Each structure stands twice: as C-alpha cells, then as structure tokens.
Amino acid sequence: MPGAMLYGLDSQEDSIRKTLQFMWDSGKKDTRIKLGIQPTILIYGPPGTGKTSLVENLAKEFNSEYNAEGFHFVKSNLNSLLSHDLGRSSKNLDKFFDDIFKKARQQKRVLVHLDDAESALTSRMGGSESKGVFRFVTTALGKLDDLIGADLMYSPVIVLSTNMIKVLDPAVDRRFTHRFRFDPTLSEEHIREMSTHYLADSIDEYSDFVEALISRYDPKQVTPHQICRILEVVLVQGLAPDDAILQLDKENPHYGMIIEK
Ligand SMILES: Nc1ncnc2c1ncn2[C@@H]1O[C@H](COP(=O)(O)OP(=O)(O)OP(=O)(O)O)[C@@H](O)[C@H]1O
Ligand SMILES: [Mg+2]
Numbered sequence: 001m002p003g004a005m006l007y008g009l010d011s012q013e014d015s016i017r018k019t020l021q022f023m024w025d026s027g028k029k030d031t032r033i034k035l036g037i038q039p040t041i042l043i044y045g046p047p048g049t050g051k052t053s054l055v056e057n058l059a060k061e062f063n064s065e066y067n068a069e070g071f072h073f074v075k076s077n078l079n080s081l082l083s084h085d086l087g088r089s090s091k092n093l094d095k096f097f098d099d100i101f102k103k104a105r106q107q108k109r110v111l112v113h114l115d116d117a118e119s120a121l122t123s124r125m126g127g128s129e130s131k132g133v134f135r136f137v138t139t140a141l142g143k144l145d146d147l148i149g150a151d152l153m154y155s156p157v158i159v160l161s162t163n164m165i166k167v168l169d170p171a172v173d174r175r176f177t178h179r180f181r182f183d184p185t186l187s188e189e190h191i192r193e194m195s196t197h198y199l200a201d202s203i204d205e206y207s208d209f210v211e212a213l214i215s216r217y218d219p220k221q222v223t224p225h226q227i228c229r230i231l232e233v234v235l236v237q238g239l240a241p242d243d244a245i246l247q248l249d250k251e252n253p254h255y256g257m258i259i260e261k
Contacts (some may be wrong), residue, residue: 003057005197005225008184013054014044016159019178020058023157024109032155038148040178043161045182048225051161054182055113062111065177072103075113078120082136088137094198097143098154104147108243118164137169144175158239184221198231209234209244216248 023039059073081092195210234244
C-alpha cells in the first residue's frame, strides 16, 4: 500500500531519506565513526504537518527495498514505557532497547521512531516533573548513547519527532544533530491537488467549492491536516457542492483559520 500523500515536504523527505541512506551505507561507516556522526534525526514542527506520516512513508519504502530480513521499523512514543513504578519503567526501557539491539545484531537496518517525544522526554529542569520522569529520561539517554556507540554492521537510526521542541530536555536536544523543520507551506496548487485526491472523479462538480476553499484560507496559514479534514467532511458526509460551500461559510471554530485575504 502506498504511503499517505504529503504536500510541501519534498525537500525534507529527500534530505531525511539521504540521511538514512548515509547512516546505513557500509562504505561510509569508517567516516561516520571517525567523525562521530550521530545516527539521530530530529523532526519538529506544528501539529498536523506530516511528521508521523513522513516517517511511516519512509519506513514503508525501506521495508519494500530491504524487506523484513534487512529492515526493521519500531515506533514508540516512549510515554507508554513510563510507569509510576520506577522499577517497571526501567525494565520497560531495557526491553525496548534490548529488542532494538537484537534486531541490529541480526544485521537489519533498524529505524526507531520516537514519536511525540515531548510526552516523555520533557525537560528535567522544569521542577514540576517527578523524580520518576527525571530517572526515566536519564536512563533513556544512557540507553541511547549505548545504541549510538555500539559497533554494529548497520547503526540503528533514531528519529525523534515533536511539536514542542522547547520542552525537550536539553540533553536530548543535544544528541539530535540532523534537524528538519516541518512547516509545509501549501500553495494554491497543493490545495487543488489535495482536493482532487479526496474528491476524485467528482472534482469537476466541485470546482466552485475548491476555489472558495482557496480564497477563504491562506495556504500559508493553514496546515495540510486542516485542509484534509475539511475535504474529508465533504467526502464522508457526501455534501453537494453548494452545501459544501455553505459549510465553509459557517464560522468553524474547530479550525478557526478563516481569514480575510
Ligand atoms: N504535508 C501534508 N500533506 C498532506 N497531508 C498532510 C500533511 N501533513 C499532514 N497531513 C494530513 O494530516 C494527518 C496528520 O498528519 P501527521 O499525523 O503526520 O501530523 P504530525 O505532524 O505527526 O502531527 P502531530 O504533531 O500532531 O503528531 C495525516 O493523516 C494527513 O492526512
Ligand atoms: Mg505525529
């Protein structure tokens, strides 16, 4: 199954793909070790801009290139490993990282996606965090260092994504060198393409609606996710073009993005 169609992220996609290829290129291994290049990627940007979807798309792509024998994808938001019981959190982390090591020792290229990282890797400086979170982050950082420093045929690559980069622990932040900002600027053309993608064969009937969409929302202010949700409502509720425009005309507090251009 092809991955989600993403707009306005071509350069990020290309650069992240190249970064992954570099990390897994055996011809570059010595250079990587000599220069201490960390196999870590940080993806940040507002909610609904395609961070999770892009990593999933790349995982699918690498999975069909190397199949299950040569590639392994693991995703966690880490929060699920965090428990009120300190011992339990530590065991969960051990198991999570042991599994990654195991797959990497089987000479698989392992892509680890720590999604919504802010949920667990918040700053230890804030004061409000419990001792448990402090210990958790410290242990997680130690595990990350072991993984990054291990001598493996293919180093696992850790991708961290967040929409709240400011709350990330500075020590987490420092370990993630290759950074990509996701803030796709949609063009009018992107909105037309997205509309065609959702409304498919009926797109001709909806031309007024699509133009209304374009004139009512500043593509630079609206996220792709918001446009997708509007199109989804039209599709799912089977709104006729006129009703779809009426719907757009209503002040929609959920999106709150209607602006005068
Ligand atoms: N650049 C994009 N082009 C097209 N659709 C997009 C794009 N970004 C997001 N979407 C749509 O929004 C949905 C949510 O995207 P996604 O979960 O990847 O966002 P995210 O950046 O991970 O958000 P969050 O920070 O809330 O986790 C996707 O399923 C997709 O429908
Ligand atoms: Mg996400």
